[in-house]
Structure formats: structure tokens, C-alpha cells
Amino acid sequence: MKQRALRVAIIGGGIGGLTTALALRRAGIDVRVFEQAKEFTEVGAGVALGPNAVRLLGRLGLEQRLDTIAFRPSAYQRRRWHDGKILADSSRSGVLGRQMSLTVHRAQLLDLLLGSVADESLLPGRRCTAIEERDDAVRLTFEDGSAETADVAVGADGIHSVVRATYQHDTPVFSGKIAYRGLIPMERLSFLGEDRHLHRMWLGPGQHFLTYPVAAGTVMNVVAFVPADGTWAVESWSAPGDVLRLAEHFDGWDPTVLGIIRALHRTMRWGLYDREPLPRWSVGRVTLLGDAAHPMLPHQGQGAGQSVEDAIVLARCLERAVPDTVPDWLRLYERIRKERTERVQHASRISGEIYDLTDPEEQERRAASTLQTKGAWLWNYDADEEFDKAAAEMTR
Secondary structure, eight states, X not given: OOOOOOEEEEEOOSHHHHHHHHHHHXXXXXXXXXXXXXXXXXXXXXXXXXXXXHHHHHHTTOHHHHHHHOBOOSOEEEEETTTOOEEEETTTSSHHHHSOOEEEEHHHHHHHHXXXXXXXXXXXXXXXXXXXXXXXXXXXXXXXXXXXXXXXXXXXXXTTOHHHHHHOOOOOEEEEEEEEEEEEEGGGGGGGGGGGGSEEEEEETTEEEEEEEEGGGTEEEEEEEEEOOSSOOOOOSOEEOOHHHHHHHTXXXXXXXXXXXXXXXXXXXXXXXXXXXXXXXXBTTEEEOGGGTOOOOGGGSOHHHHHHHHHHHHHHHHHTOOGGGHHHHHHHHHHHHHHHHHHHHHHHHHHHHHHTOSOHHHHHHHTTHHHHTTSHHHHSOOHHHHHHHHHHHHHO
């Protein structure tokens, strides 16, 4: 007897959840995305997509539309905090000089994904409050009292995941840092000249300052990482910040940094947390994806990219599953992805430690190594190829 098609419920309508929905629909799987907010929205900030993510989005048919909203920085640079001296430059040598990532506005990327997923799959205003696994299905209960059943439930609901909390009892790990984020129309930054095309980071004692273009080069994304002052450590993407307070942190820095801060009209504050790797992501018919599975610090620019990789591998697994074999395929998904994401989490922590060294000489000496950490192991990874190898081994 022919098995019926899978029914997949995705809890969370961010970049990871929507990419998963798109990949599943292209595989012919019935999928619904339950988002707690009344509409699908993203924070106003930039996001980097390395080649490891860009090639996968291209295979989902998004390459041309992605090109219309993205920017391709001409080089990655590390600069000294007080005078702007270049400490490392990817345009001169190495894998980064040959293989650049894209930078995009998060809201534009979300809109692109929304336009690629059928409306009937998108269910905003549905806050999931409980998950109950039964022998042959998963039951989801929502804040409004409604309930749904599915063959598979995917927790793509971020660092505060309800799905994760159902099965895991862990706490976030605070890095001791906060980040001020902001966007500046490029016309306010004419003094940058051709440098506006660069992905640049200034490294200074205990803190660093990052800029890169988004929105097809029309907007500059700014992220300033500073020590927490002991009175604020909210785990939030979008708490309001104070531009004047931000400027105080960078008094005496390179005039270019100070000019960029003066052009910033508003900012958000973001407490930087991750979590220790979980012993497992999947329980029966329920699994995790993206920040719900492996929240990481932003210092490798891989938060969104790892969600995209997760989405592709999960879709490849579920494409081969039938209702009775779902747990087996979720275990394979976890086996393929878990070691990879733990390595990226660790690299993100290490890079952050280098960026915020308090010894300027040691920081300068190690600046180039922060570009080398984005080498072949990170950007040349192909999630499709890794699935093919693992599936072949499973078949044997």
C-alpha cells in the first residue's frame, strides 16, 4: 500500500523556518509554518551569507532574486582601532580573495523567502505553547486554544525556542558583550569613497567595530561590539540603544569610525548569547533547526548560513521518509549536522575572543587568523554532498 505524503509543521517563520518550508515544498511535502507574530517580520539589520549558504539558495531557485537585494563586498579587512592601519586584507591572498560572500538586509531576505513559499503554507499569529508526541503523530497546541497534528514537528523558533525547552533544560551562556546595531543610508557616508564597498572590522582593546553594505549597496550595516556594563544584558535582537552612549565607547578611535557613528541616527542593542551544544536535537518525530538547535555568537557570520544548511539536509532526509520512518531520518539529519554546527559554534567563540583581546599587540598578531578561520572547511562545505555521502552509507 502506498504511504501518504508527510505532513510537516514548522514552528517559527524566520530565515531558517522559511528556507526549510521552501525546500520541503520543492520536494513535494505538505508543510505549514506557524509563526507567533501576527505577521512575518525580521529585525532591521544586515546578515552575511557565505558561499556555503549562497550555493544552496541558488539550488532552491533564488539566485537571480538574491542578486537584486544582495551586495558582494570587494574585500574583507581587519584594521587597527586608533589609526585604521590595515592588519589583514582578503583581496591580497587566500580563499577569501577568490570566494566572497553576500551581504543582505534581513528583512529583504525574509521577503524573498516569503514570496517563494505558497501563502497557504504560512500561518502567522499562531504561538505554539505545547508539543505532545503520540505514536503516529505530533500534536501542537496554540495560545488561542487551537491544535494541529503533523507527522513531523520542526522547532525553528530561535534562541528562545519553545520546542527546545520542551525536551531540553539548559540555560543561555552570556558572552559578556553587547552589540549596537544600526543601518545608515549610503548617501550619508560619501566620505568613505570606494571603501564603502568593503567588509571592514576595526579591532581595539576589548571591543571591535564592523561595517558592510547591504540592500544592493544602498545601505551600510553597522555593528559595534562592546563590553556589557553590568546593568544591561537583555537577550534581545532589537532593544533600543543610545547613539551617544555608543559614541562614548569609541572615543579616540579612527576618525572613519567616528564619522560612521555620527551618521547613525538610531541604534538597537543586542546581548550576545549562545548555548552549549545539546546531546541531541531530535526526539521521535520532533527536531530542532537553526538557532533553536545551535545558537551561536555572530563572529563567523554563519547564523543564517547554518540554518540554510540545516534546511537543505532536513528536506533531503524527509523527502525519503514515510510516516513510519520519520524518527530514523531525523536521526540521520542530526548525525550529518550536529558535528558541523558544533565546530562553527566553537570557531565563533574563538574569533570573538581574538576580536576583543585587551592586549593590542597580541590582537594585531592574530588579526589575520580571523580571516583564515573562514577557509575551505567553512565555505567549501556542501550540505547536499554531505547528505549524499551519509545516505549512501546508510543504504549500505
